[in-house]
Amino acid sequence: MNTHFSLFRLPETFELDNQILEQRYRTLAAQFHPDKFAAASGFEQKQAVMMTATLNEAHRVLRDVIERAAYLLKLNNIDADSPEHTHFEPEFLMQQMAWRETLMDAKLENNAAALTELAQTINQAQTELHRNLQVAFSENHLEKAAELVRQGRFLQKLQQEIHAV
Structure with a gap:
């Protein structure tokens, strides 16, 4: 193939x-x-x-790290983006809500410093996520890798929204 x-x-x-x-x-x-x-x-x-x-x-x-991970998973018959995979850890969801609130406040206040700080925070989270993806693939924990791909998509979207301001 x-x-x-x-x-x-x-x-x-x-x-x-x-x-x-x-x-x-x-x-x-x-x-x-x-x-x-x-x-x-x-x-x-x-x-x-x-x-x-x-x-x-x-x-x-x-x-693209996230796209590559999702593609590798598809080669292993796992669709990380399929609709039935919508479960996220509560901690991740709470963090997402906090970051979104920070983004909204920074936009409303036109606070460039807060946006820069949030972008750096998200960048650090993405770096950590990429390391975790590397470990998940090296240990053949494909379901964990699929979960990380979904989280990575959230982080990418948040970065795009920050940079669109």
């Missing part, structure tokens, strides 16, 4: 060497760039466009 990992000749593991990923992506993107197929047949041009789209999607997924 062809996977995003096999496309870039990388092992199907959570830990990746991002430099190798970027290097192989650039090499393949240059090799299959549609401009190189301008004089080719319509079929070959279409193939180049499809390959470029596939490369771009695979690269997007593998370079």
Whole structure:
């Protein structure tokens, strides 16, 4: 089965060497760039466009820690984002509510310092979550990894909302 990992000749593991990923992506993107197929047949041009789209999607997924984790889980028949997986630890939910309240207050008060501090706090939480994902995958605790993916999505969304202010 062809996977995003096999496309870039990388092992199907959570830990990746991002430099190798970027290097192989650039090499393949240059090799299959549609401009190189301008004089080719319509079929070959279409193939180049499809390959470029596939490369771009695979690269997007593998370079993002949460997307890569979710993809690895799907390869193991676990859909971390499926609707039946909505349970979160009460501590995580309480923390989310507190951060959202801080965000709302900072927006209302137009408090840039509070937004910066919240962004740094969320960044630290994301770093810790990524370490926990690494441990979960290394110990083959896939259900724990799925829970962490869901938490990671919350943190990403919160960061996006902070930076959108």
